[in-house]
Amino acid sequence: MHSSLLVDYYELSMIEVYLRKGFHGPASFEFFVRSLPDNRNFLLAAGLEQVLDYVTGLCFSDEDLEYLKGLGFSPVLLDFLNDFMFSGDIWALPEGTIFFANEPILRVEAPLPQAQLLETRLINILHLQTLIASKAVRVKLSARGRSLVDFGFRRSHETDAGLLAARACYVAGFDATATVEAGRAFGVPVTGTMAHSYVLSHESEEQAFRNFVDVHGDKSILLIDSFDTIKGARLAARLYQEYKRRGVRFRGVRIDSGDLLVFSRRVKNIFERSGCPELAIFVSGGLDEFEIDRLLRHGAPIDGFGIGTIVDTSADAPYLDCAYKMVEYSGRGLMKFSIGKATLPFRKQVFRSLGKDGGFEGDILCTADENRGARRPLLEKVVESGRILKRPRLEDIRTRVARGIGKMPEEFLDIHNKADYEPIISERLRRCLPEEPG
Amino acid sequence: MHSSLLVDYYELSMIEVYLRKGFHGPASFEFFVRSLPDNRNFLLAAGLEQVLDYVTGLCFSDEDLEYLKGLGFSPVLLDFLNDFMFSGDIWALPEGTIFFANEPILRVEAPLPQAQLLETRLINILHLQTLIASKAVRVKLSARGRSLVDFGFRRSHETDAGLLAARACYVAGFDATATVEAGRAFGVPVTGTMAHSYVLSHESEEQAFRNFVDVHGDKSILLIDSFDTIKGARLAARLYQEYKRRGVRFRGVRIDSGDLLVFSRRVKNIFERSGCPELAIFVSGGLDEFEIDRLLRHGAPIDGFGIGTIVDTSADAPYLDCAYKMVEYSGRGLMKFSIGKATLPFRKQVFRSLGKDGGFEGDILCTADENRGARRPLLEKVVESGRILKRPRLEDIRTRVARGIGKMPEEFLDIHNKADYEPIISERLRRCLPEEPG
Numbered sequence: 001m002h003s004s005l006l007v008d009y010y011e012l013s014m015i016e017v018y019l020r021k022g023f024h025g026p027a028s029f030e031f032f033v034r035s036l037p038d039n040r041n042f043l044l045a046a047g048l049e050q051v052l053d054y055v056t057g058l059c060f061s062d063e064d065l066e067y068l069k070g071l072g073f074s075p076v077l078l079d080f081l082n083d084f085m086f087s088g089d090i091w092a093l094p095e096g097t098i099f100f101a102n103e104p105i106l107r108v109e110a111p112l113p114q115a116q117l118l119e120t121r122l123i124n125i126l127h128l129q130t131l132i133a134s135k136a137v138r139v140k141l142s143a144r145g146r147s148l149v150d151f152g153f154r155r156s157h158e159t160d161a162g163l164l165a166a167r168a169c170y171v172a173g174f175d176a177t178a179t180v181e182a183g184r185a186f187g188v189p190v191t192g193t194m195a196h197s198y199v200l201s202h203e204s205e206e207q208a209f210r211n212f213v214d215v216h217g218d219k220s221i222l223l224i225d226s227f228d229t230i231k232g233a234r235l236a237a238r239l240y241q242e243y244k245r246r247g248v249r250f251r252g253v254r255i256d257s258g259d260l261l262v263f264s265r266r267v268k269n270i271f272e273r274s275g276c277p278e279l280a281i282f283v284s285g286g287l288d289e290f291e292i293d294r295l296l297r298h299g300a301p302i303d304g305f306g307i308g309t310i311v312d313t314s315a316d317a318p319y320l321d322c323a324y325k326m327v328e329y330s331g332r333g334l335m336k337f338s339i340g341k342a343t344l345p346f347r348k349q350v351f352r353s354l355g356k357d358g359g360f361e362g363d364i365l366c367t368a369d370e371n372r373g374a375r376r377p378l379l380e381k382v383v384e385s386g387r388i389l390k391r392p393r394l395e396d397i398r399t400r401v402a403r404g405i406g407k408m409p410e411e412f413l414d415i416h417n418k419a420d421y422e423p424i425i426s427e428r429l430r431r432c433l434p435e436e437p438g
Numbered sequence: 439m440h441s442s443l444l445v446d447y448y449e450l451s452m453i454e455v456y457l458r459k460g461f462h463g464p465a466s467f468e469f470f471v472r473s474l475p476d477n478r479n480f481l482l483a484a485g486l487e488q489v490l491d492y493v494t495g496l497c498f499s500d501e502d503l504e505y506l507k508g509l510g511f512s513p514v515l516l517d518f519l520n521d522f523m524f525s526g527d528i529w530a531l532p533e534g535t536i537f538f539a540n541e542p543i544l545r546v547e548a549p550l551p552q553a554q555l556l557e558t559r560l561i562n563i564l565h566l567q568t569l570i571a572s573k574a575v576r577v578k579l580s581a582r583g584r585s586l587v588d589f590g591f592r593r594s595h596e597t598d599a600g601l602l603a604a605r606a607c608y609v610a611g612f613d614a615t616a617t618v619e620a621g622r623a624f625g626v627p628v629t630g631t632m633a634h635s636y637v638l639s640h641e642s643e644e645q646a647f648r649n650f651v652d653v654h655g656d657k658s659i660l661l662i663d664s665f666d667t668i669k670g671a672r673l674a675a676r677l678y679q680e681y682k683r684r685g686v687r688f689r690g691v692r693i694d695s696g697d698l699l700v701f702s703r704r705v706k707n708i709f710e711r712s713g714c715p716e717l718a719i720f721v722s723g724g725l726d727e728f729e730i731d732r733l734l735r736h737g738a739p740i741d742g743f744g745i746g747t748i749v750d751t752s753a754d755a756p757y758l759d760c761a762y763k764m765v766e767y768s769g770r771g772l773m774k775f776s777i778g779k780a781t782l783p784f785r786k787q788v789f790r791s792l793g794k795d796g797g798f799e800g801d802i803l804c805t806a807d808e809n810r811g812a813r814r815p816l817l818e819k820v821v822e823s824g825r826i827l828k829r830p831r832l833e834d835i836r837t838r839v840a841r842g843i844g845k846m847p848e849e850f851l852d853i854h855n856k857a858d859y860e861p862i863i864s865e866r867l868r869r870c871l872p873e874e875p876g
Contacts, residue, residue, distance in 0.1 A: 002597050005619035008589075010630030012618070017653045023639055067622045112639060119633075123592040124600060131595075151446075154561040155757045157569075157595030158602055159440050162562060180450070181443035184505045192448030195557070197764035200772040201461060201550060215455045219510075225777075258777040309757045318756035319593045319747050326635035334638040339663075339696040 004060050004081075005067065008120040012068065015113045016077040025330035027112040028347045029119070030104035031126055032325075037317030041412040041419035044137055044401060045093040045105045046168050047129035048382065049392050054121055055086050055108075056388055080113060088114055090383035093350075095392050096133075096171055096400035097378060098408065100423050103350045103365060105130070107379065112329060119324050127322050128161060129168040135314040136172035137401065138415050139307055142289035144296055147304030149191055150177040151284060152312025165312040171397050174307070186394055193221040193254045193282065193306075205232060209239055213250050220250035221282060224267070225257050233267040237274035244276075252280030252303065260285070261300045268301035282306060288316070289415050333432055345432055350423065351375035360407045363423035370428055442498050442519075443505065446558045450506065453551045454515040463768035465550040466785045467557070468542035469564055470763075475755030479850045479857035482575055482839060483531040483543045484606050485567035486820065487830050492559055493524050493546075494826055518551060526552055528821035531788075533830050534571075534609055534838035535816060536846065538861050541788045541803060543568070545817065550767060557762050565760050566599060567606040573752040574610035575839065576853050577745055580727035582734055585742030587629055588615040589722060590750025603750040609835050612745070624832055631659040631692045631720065631744075643670060647677055651688050658688035659720060662705070663695050671705040675712035682714075690718030690741065698723070699738045706739035720744060726754070727853050771870055783870055788861065789813035798845045801861035808866055 018024070033043060060081040069078060088110025099105055106126060108115045139148060150169040156162035166182035176189040183190035194212060202208035205227060213220045222239075224232025236253050243250060255263050260283045271279045283295075284306030292305055309315065325343045326334050333345030347368035353361040353375050364372060382389055405413065412419045456462070471481060498519040507516060526548025537543055544564060546553045577586060588607040594600035604620035614627040621628035632650055640646035643665060651658045660677075662670025674691050681688060693701050698721045709717045721733075722744030730743055747753065763781045764772050771783030785806035791799040791813050802810060806817075820827055843851065850857045 003619045003622075005622055006591070006597055006601065007618050008591060008616040008630055009618050009628045010616065010632055010636075013630055013650075013654060014632055014636040017636070017649050018639070020653050021649045027639070029635070068618075071618075071621070071628065116633075116635065119635075120592050121597075124594065124596060127593055128596045153444070153446060154558050155565055155760070156562065157751070158562060158566045158598035159444055159559075160596035161599050163444065164596055178446040178448065180445055180447055180506075180509075181441045183509070184441075184443055190447045190509065192446055192451055194448055194452055195554075197467070197554065197557075197772075198448075198452040198455070200764055201456070201465070201767045211455050211459045212451075215458050216451060313595070313756040315756050318751040318753050322593070326638055329639045334635075 002054075004058055004064055006121055006124070007117070011116055011119055012073060012077060015080065015116055016073060018113045018116065019076045019080055020074075023112050025112055026109060027115045027326055028328040029108045029115050029324050029326050030348065031106040031122065032102055032104045032323065033130075034321040034323065035101050037320070038418070039138070039316050039415075040134055041417070041421070042098045042100060042134075042408070043130055043320070044133040044172060045097045045099055045130060046095050046133040046171050047126045047164070048092050048095045048106070050125045050129070050164070051090075051092075051106065051122055052383065052388050052391070054125060055090065055118060055383065056386065058086060058118075059084055084114075084117070085386060086110065086114055086118075086383075087386045088383070089381060089385065091379040092382050093378050094380060094397070094400060096397040096404065098360075098404045099350070099378070100363060100421060102344065103363065103423055104348050104379065107347060109347070115326070123322060123324050127320055129164050129171075130322075131314045131317075131320050132165045132168035132312065133172045135317070136169040136174060136311050137405070138289040139292060139311055140173035141405070141413055142293040142296070142415055143305060146296070146302060147282075148174040149304065149306050150174055150179065150312065151306040151308040153179045155309040156312040162312065167394070169307070169311060170394065172401060173398065178306075194223045196223065196226045196256075199223060199226040206235055206239070209235065213239065213243055213248060217248050218250060221280075222250065222253045223256060224253045225255050225263075229255055229258060229263050230266060230270070233270045234274075236279065237271055237276055240276045240279055241274065252282060254282040254284060254306070256283070256285045260302070261295050261298050264295070264300045264302050280304065284308065286310065293415060335433075344425070344429065346429070348429065350378040352378055354407065358407055360409060360412075364426050365423045365429060366426040367429050367432065370426060440492075442496060442502050444559055444562070445555070449554055449557055450511060450515060453518065453554055454511060456551045456554065457514045457518055458512075461550050463550055464547060465553045465764055466766040467546045467553045467762050467764050468786065469544040469560065470540055470542045470761065471568075472759040472761065473539050475758070476856070477576070477754050477853075478572055479855070479859070480536045480538060480572075480846070481568055481758070482571040482610060483535045483537055483568060484533050484571040484609050485564045485602070486530050486533045486544070488563045488567070488602070489528075489530075489544065489560055490821065490826050490829070492563060493528065493556060493821065494824065496524060496556075497522055522552075522555070523824060524548065524552055524556075524821075525824045526821070527819060527823065529817040530820045531816050532818060532835070532838060534835040534842065536798075536842045537788070537816070538801060538859060540782065541801060541861055542786050542817065545785060547785070553764070561760060561762050565758055567602050567609075568760075569752045569755075569758050570603045570606035570750065571610045573755070574607040574612060574749050575843070576727040577730060577749055578611035579843070579851055580731040580734070580853055581743060584734070584740060585720075586612040587742065587744050588612050588617065588750065589744040589746040591617045593747040594750040600750065605832070607745070607749060608832065609839060611836065611839060616744075632661045634661065634664045634694075637661060637664040644673055644677070647673065651677065651681055651686060655686050656688060659718075660688065660691045661694060662691045663693050663701075667693055667696060667701050668704060668708070671708045672712075674717065675709055675714055678714045678717055679712065690720060692720040692722060692744070694721070694723045698740070699733050699736050702733070702738045702740050718742065722746065724748065731853060773871075782863070782867065784867070786867065788816040790816055792845065796845055798847060798850075802864050803861045803867060804864040805867050805870065808864060
């Protein structure tokens with residue numbers, strides 16, 4: 001459980017005014033991304049499970065209230081927080097759904113003070129996993145079915161980011177993670193190889209490899225680039241033949257440096273000439289979707305990739321321009337006019353058109369009460385009067401991503417292409433917009 | 439307390455081999471940054487306090503061990519973890535110390551299995567705060583003494599990143615944060631204004647402002663750009679005069695959109711003509727050190743900046759190329775030769791030369807047992823036999839940063855300049871390096 005004081009000070013200041021001035025009316029807030037980063041043709045909604053836990057678990061301890069009292073907040077706010085239990089509704093895209101700019105992926109409908117209180121953490125939760133899943137799916141696309149393992153915890157932005165990046169990568173189609181807690185917390189398969197420090201701690205590379213295989217047997221993957229990758233590969237091949245005779249078939253090797261196209265080819269060559277083409281070649285080291293694509297387009301004989309920093313920090317686009325904006329209060333549609341930050345008023349729904357072959361044809365952004373015939377509404381009610389209606393299952397989310405990807409036209413899936421797609425705004429929603437200032 | 443399973447799987451695999459093959463000898467690992475990002479002339483060491491808590495608090499529960507048993511780890515590992523208590527020494531740069539590429543900022547000396555176990559989280563901890571503090575100090579330099587408030591929690595990478603970014607920004611010289619928990623956890627002053635949703639929830643901007651000042655009085659800062667910034671400024675000036683007559687002097691206004699140079703000038707003009715030049719102007723919205731520098735170089739009459747996403751994600755350089763490498767094992771100096779990732783062997787110390795005026799002249803990277811006369815060694819022992827010798831105080835760290843900055847030549851402090859400085863490697867350390875392969 002995280003601290004309930006992970007909230008911006010102004011949420012509390014505003015709520016204090018709402019309470020003292022009687023602003024208890026129903027409010028609707030929507031979370032959306034204003035525009036997509038350059039290298040993203042679509043985004044993947046992720047993090048809803050953690051939002052559900054947050055919203056339904058949010059409460060304030062005596063210590064929390066004591067601290068807030070010390071900051072000068074008045075009894076009316078402290079009483080509200082003391083009694084706090086979310087009683088509203090939440091609508092959301094199921095996790096793993098593909099979405100685009102300006103499409104709400106979550107809507108909170110609740111009395112204004114409640115809906116306001118959620119803002120800070122709700123953005124914080126949805127932003128990170130959506131960010132990472134949307135990057136990781138590009139890596140998945142580039143990897144053409146090769147195995148993908150998340151190695152990124154160490155350089156992700158502290159604990160939650162690393163742990164939830166493992167979840168987001170798995171959502172996007174990765175096969176496993178190195179982060180042990182992600183196995184326990186989410187059931188993501190955990191795996192790993194060895195570090196250079198391990199090899200260096202031994203008198204010789206051979207002794208390091210032997211000790212590892214003695215202990216870990218078939219599961220072993222040997223890191224062969226501590227001194228000389230080619231010599232390391234020859235050693236691995238020789239040891240493989242020796243251990244095979246004793247009934248142990250270790251999995252393969254990892255290369256973590258140098259030109260991975262050149263080295264994977266040379267290492268594969270050694271394995272083939274040594275009669276062990278079945279030894280798998282894993283690579284790692286600063287990889288992103290472009291480098292993976294380059295390697296595989298040139299036929300690099302690589303079986304799997306360890307992916308770290310670049311994905312777990314979404315390094316080419318380390319944040320999304322996202323917001324949680326009030327769109328209705330007491331039945332009034334709301335929009336601000338701030339330069340470059342204008343928002344669409346009223347509660348909205350997204351309808352997706354699929355062709356006869358099931359392929360994606362386009363989205364229409366509508367008011368929440370529109371009916372678009374055969375088209376499928378994407379936002380579903382997930383919380384009603386504070387009760388969770390449906391809990392997402394991680395395997396279902398993975399399946400949804402794979403199916404969603406399968407429906408997208410090639411131009412969206414090409415990592416080198418900029419699709420520049422934006423959903424259509426329905427006639428009715430458009431009529432709700434004010435005239436452009438002249 | 440964080441889960442002890444926030445660790446890479448391979449650390450446990452390697453430790454299992456160490457234990458079963460008798461690798462209990464003393465090991466030394468150093469944490470360093472291989473190279474600085476483009477826009478960084480120096481880095482600020484940060485996160486040591488959290489490392490101390492982690493290392494001295496690390497232990498494994500029955501549930502942890504049960505989970506690891508299920509992954510197939512053997513009793514020898516489980517017993518080691520069950521009894522785990524860090525018994526080694528740690529040397530570190532005091533938090534807030536300026537440092538450069540290849541300089542160790544922390545060294546762990548402990549039996550190999552212990553030192554290895556710390557790797558994943560230790561990198562994860564030091565990386566994030568060092569990353570953010572090193573970005574935030576550039577913002578501090580650009581702000582020329584104006585007030586700086588961290589607004590970044592919502593788009594930082596989940597909870598810890600946001601909370602610790604508030605700490606790192608404060609270390610670097612920020613004045614406050616919007617994140618309430620950072621106030622409780624670290625004593626960082628907390629503050630805030632109001633959101634557009636607050637203004638929009640009211641029938642009129644005037645009513646929104648009045649309600650806020652009625653409740654929050656002198657502390658109030660009014661967000662004036664929801665509809666029309668100029669009209670918002672005139673309204674704020676009028677209300678200020680009215681409330682002043684009743685003894686309430688609210689602090690100022692915030693502008694969150696548009697060209698902040700143009701609007702801050704026009705708003706200041708309105709305040710001066712309305713007889714309230716003392717009303718402060720705060721601005722926010724995607725600000726970084728370059729935009730702040732542009733605004734202030736052109737004389738924008740801005741009193742303070744709210745800084746969010748760009749600093750809390752270190753958006754121009756969202757990770758550091760850092761590592762935790764074993765440099766000695768049982769008295770042997772260790773280095774790997776991996777292409778592009780070669781490391782310097784042996785335990786090291788950094789000596790800093792200061793001129794007669796106290797100004798920074800340069801660093802020498804030495805072996806740990808060298809004596810460099812009058813020069814000051816930067817790494818201090820902070821943990822001895824598992825016991826913390828000294829706890830950093832946040833205010834002392836802030837003072838260290840301010841003093842360190844005061845000693846740096848102008849070329850390091852110019853955000854538009856690339857200083858390209860690297861520390862000298864001592865003769866003795868250089869002699870420890872092997873010949874370059876021919």
